[in-house]
Amino acid sequence: MIQAVEKRLGLEGGEIGLLAAMWLFSATLLVASFSYDGYTAYFPQFFAALVIIGTTMLLFRNYLPEPLYSFTAESVTVLDEGDVSDEVLEGETNIDDGMTAESDTDRGLPLELTGMIGGYLVLSFFIGILWATPVFVGLYSHRQDHPLRLTLLLIALTFGLVLLFLFMVNIPADVGYIHEMLGVA
Amino acid sequence: MIETGAIFEALSTVLTPYMMLWLVTGVVIGIVVGAIPGVGSVLGMSIVLPLTIPFGGTEANILLISIFSGAMYGSSISAIILRVPGTAAAAATLLDGYPITERGEPRYALALSAVSSALGGSLTMILLFLLIPFLTPLVLLFGSPQIFLVSIFGILMIGMIASQGSFVKGFTAGMFGILIMTIGLAPATPGTRFTLDSMLLYNGLDFVVILIGMFAIGEMLRASDVKATDLTDVTNGGSVFEGIRTSIKNYYLLIKSGLIGMGIGAIPGAGSSASNFFSYAEAVRSSSNPEEFGTGKAEGVIAAEASNNGTVAGSIMPVIAFGVPGSAATAVLLAGFILHGITPGPDLFGDQLDFTYSLIFALLLGNVLILFAGLTIVPYVGQYISNLRMDVIIPVVVVLSTIGAYTMRTNWIDLLTIFVFGVMAYYMYRYDYSVIAMVIGAVLASVIEVNLNRTLVLGDWSPIIFLESPVSIAIIVIMGSFILLPFLQNRS
The missing domain is CATH 1.10.287 (Helix Hairpins)
Structure with a gap:
């Protein structure tokens, strides 16, 4: 179909x-x-x-x-950058707004990462961003085969960043829908 | 006439330890995010933007603009060391920068880049400072009809240039950006629209959140398979002093490239990715040894780097004068203005002129910092910054985007927004639809709606009012020419 x-x-x-x-x-x-x-x-x-x-x-x-x-x-050329960009760059690199040659958008949507981000956002809604963050980062790092030290470092770093927002901007990042349901928010 | 009062006020604002702290922070963040391939100024500014909420408009925007400026230089670091530009702004830099590294002289190339970036950026900032009194009468000619028209024109032009496919793709993306912002409280008339009777949608969608979704989450989905480059072959040699000497010796090329960058930066949609190639092409054309370009010629690095930092001065002109951003980075900057209650246009040339001068002085000082960092720190640590792995950056950016989006209004709809628009941005990039046009449409939506309403009320609901001023007619004629350009090109 x-x-x-x-x-x-x-x-x-x-x-x-x-x-x-x-x-x-x-x-x-x-x-x-x-x-x-x-x-x-x-x-x-x-x-x-x-x-x-x-x-x-x-x-x-x-x-x-x-x-x-x-x-x-059909495409339209508003600014002609001269022949240099096409000729000299050919075979050198593939640049598109900061992406490198190794970033290949011909493949499909990276479903695993999309799913993990979606899951992180849903979990954040239910339990709060602060508590969902270590789960997401730990899972992501595990799937990337990071060494345990790097995984722990990333978890500590991101948890610290959320805490920084929580204290600096005073947002309720430590509570979610479940806390509201239980009346502990 | 130069407003000395505003100049002294701006100087007294910027030259305080508190502001210098923001400036240094911004330049350092900018250099780091610029140096990491696939990150860059837009993403850096987007995730920092929500953090600026508790602070005043001047420090917040000095931070954002310093990131912008620092990233322009930072993007050359990975281009020179890894042959992978941090952003498209340094794409031409790698053509001669990397061959210098291959010769074993990366410090020489990095010094060339630092001096050219700092001098190109400073020169154009001084020029912008001198141009402000002449821009003021021009800006004052713009009322509601002209602001509406120039906003639409900006979106059309960005859409046309940034959509590599077609005019209709860019146009549709821009108009869609405006449309999504019609949800919620109407800015020009009393009442709400399309809220589904939910309080979550009462204030509509937040353009900062859309911007975070498209520029941060979208970029991470897109960059998820970028791998670090092997650094084992990089020899850390070359003379920093020789780099300074060569850059200064080529002062004419440096000035010319800075001015080209500034001119192109002022055109909506063109930006640094175009200006560095224009300057590089001009350097090749005017050289007595054009065949040497691409083999590690210092002039290639100087031309590309002076122009991309010169672009900063040019690209902030339409933002402060008319509130029309010419690139993704200036769209984030405009979002920073609006978020902190700063209205671009006549106010920034009148009552708030000191704010405008503060930004210019901050950027001038930022260039001094770039020079200092570029000559003393970057040649020794640049390669380690550039080689940060994307699989390490992604979770940090996702978490910062999520908490940043939630910080805006503590509204759960914003988490859904970053996800939906992140996935949308991924597909828009993939099929050459202009993400920048859509974001700028969203950022300018309320400006467009309010000014169109005001214009129609002034004109007794007749569109004839758009033909009553020579400025409006000029904008319409230019806009018409751009719309007809595809037809004319295809016929010829």
Whole structure:
């Protein structure tokens, strides 16, 4: 099913998902905005309409007639950095906003790290960021095969950083939803 | 006319031990984050931003701008030592910097970089200082209609340059950034929007949290397989003194490259990644021995480094004058302004002129610090900073991002926000959608909404008001030209 959509649109699944999410979000806001009056409604309506037009053009860009296809899909050079950047850099490195040649975005989303970050945020909500931090850092460090000393150092460092925020900015980083439920927050 | 009162007030603010502490801290953080490949000024500034909440606007923004400036120099360290630039700002530096290291003279290359960065940065800061009185009348021409138009223009231009794919990608990303900020309390009219009757969404999404999600979590997902480079072959030789002498001997190239950096930095979306190549290309073009570039020629390092630090002065001009950031780092800086109640535009050239001068003086002093650190400490410890492993950095950045986002409002929705926008940023990078345009759209959303509302009220809800001033017409014409550029390019 997904492969059929990818083939039909001529786009990768990740890009289709990104555009579809933006389209759905904008469409939802556009529909919901009709329950407001005047400028409160016009402003989101205007920008939601622009995003819907943009995402629709991008999703179906391979079906657009020629002038529109070029406008939507082809790159434009505003600043020509000269021939040096392409020629001299060729074979040297692959630079894209600070990333190195070894950072390869052609692979998929790093699911393990994404899952661990998601899990850390959920755990933080339930037990508080302070207590969730050693769990996340310990698990991450274990999965990276770090030596025990480095794992302990990272746990101590990140725990200390959260404590620093807790005392400096006085935020309730040591309590979560469970504490509130138990009435100990 | 030069406002001496504001200048003395700024000097008395900056030249205190308390402010110097912030300045030194910022430059040190900047050099360190700049030197680590895949980290850089934007991430460094993003995770420090929430920590500045308890402090005043001047010290907070001096800290942020010092990180920005320090990172410009710091990014050259890994380019020279490891052949991996800390950020794209030092991409051209490696072309001649690394061959010098291969010759066994990394200290010489690092000294070239430190002197060029410091002098290029200082020269352009002095120029910016001298330009302030001339910018003031220009800034005062800008009212609500012009601020609205120039904000939209900034997003369009950044979207166009930063989206390597197409204009529509950049435009859509920027508009989406504005749209997501319409959730919650409407800034121009009474009432809330799209809150799902939940108090968690009453104040909408926080642009600082979106910025942390996209620049910090997104970058960590993207950088998760960056590996440290083997340092065993690095010989720590070369003369620091010779580096200073060579840089000063090439003063004309240094000045020219600094000015190129400043000019390009003032263009939204261009930034240091473009300016270091422009300057490098110009150095090659004007050299009598262009074939020597790429083999370890000092002029290559000088041109690239003087220009990327010169970019700082250029890129803060549109931020302080019009509130339009030209790059990701200046978007974070603008977020710092807004977070601390500082409104860019006419105020920063009038009642708050001392704040503007404080930033300039702080950056000037920051360049002195860069010179000191670059000549005395970095040649000896730079390689160890640059070789920090990404698998060690990731958990620290994730924890700092999480606690930073939660600090903003102690609202759990902010943790969900950093996660969702981090994953989104990952896919946007992957498919060449402009993350910077989206973040700037989010940062400028309330400015755009308030100024559009004010303009329409002034014009009795008629868009004709946008054609009543020559400045507005000029902005519309320039904006139209940029939108039509893809059509014209493809036809030719």
